[in-house]
Amino acid sequence: MRYLILGTTEALDPLGRRLPVGxxxxxALLAALALRGGRAASVTELAGDVYGDSPPQDAPAALQALVGRLRRIIGSDAVASTPGPGYRLVAAAEDIDxxxxxxxxxxxxxxxxxGDPEKAAALLGPALALFRGPALxxxxxxxxxxxxxxxLAALRQRVEADLRRGATDGLVPELTGLTTTYPYDEPFHAQLIRALRAEGRHADALAAFESARRTLANALGADPGPELAALHRELLAGPPPAPAPSPRPYAQRVRARARGR
Incomplete structure (x- = not known):
């Protein structure tokens, strides 16, 4: 069995078929059990998760009936009763997304x-794809x-891995969207500036810093943090000089002189 709680709660049987948890x-009960990763939860805890601020008059009995319904769907042995009283989902960590x-x-x-951004990126892409919507x-x-x-932290890591391995295609529009969605997230702003600089867009990188500085100042009354400030100093120093062309090998120079070049 697999349990998916990074989005709308789902249960999949061993063949990957979706079970009708309607x-x-x-x-909510299945999500509350899966969230605990196989650990026991008391009736009081589960009732709070399932019913919130509007519990039924006899919450323990209502919860017991709900557990009975869940067992009929995912299996009678899938939800164990525990002392306390309480319940736990019979599942290992690798069964829960x-x-x-x-x-x-x-x-x-x-x-x-x-120092291996390739392997990091190969793990972070599938990990982030496990989210099918808002978690829980x-x-x-x-x-x-x-x-x-x-x-969000994993997304920052994936972008960092892409920057370090030089996989910058598509990063600028992605980071432009992220800085719009999370305007006070300095790491995203810093990554956008680095992505622009990696594409040789020095003036755009300076403009991105200025936009971040204004956003932080107007909304939070704060100056850019150390990472953004350091990037700004690097940008003000100017783009790195283009590498000098490699001299042609001696034999090529001799042939060129012989041809009058």
């Missing part, structure tokens, strides 16, 4: 730190805040 309450995502991102970070979309409250923050 109804908002049922999806959130934990697969976290492991792949952790591995990618290790490759990036080791069926749970109300702050449950989805942490995985969404992890997604």
């Amino acid at each position: 109804g908002a309450r049922l999806r 959130l934990y697969v995502f976290e492991r792949q991102v952790q591995d990618a970070a290790a490759h990036l730190d080791a 979309a069926d749970l109300s409250g702050p449950a989805g805040v942490r995985p969404e923050a992890q997604r």
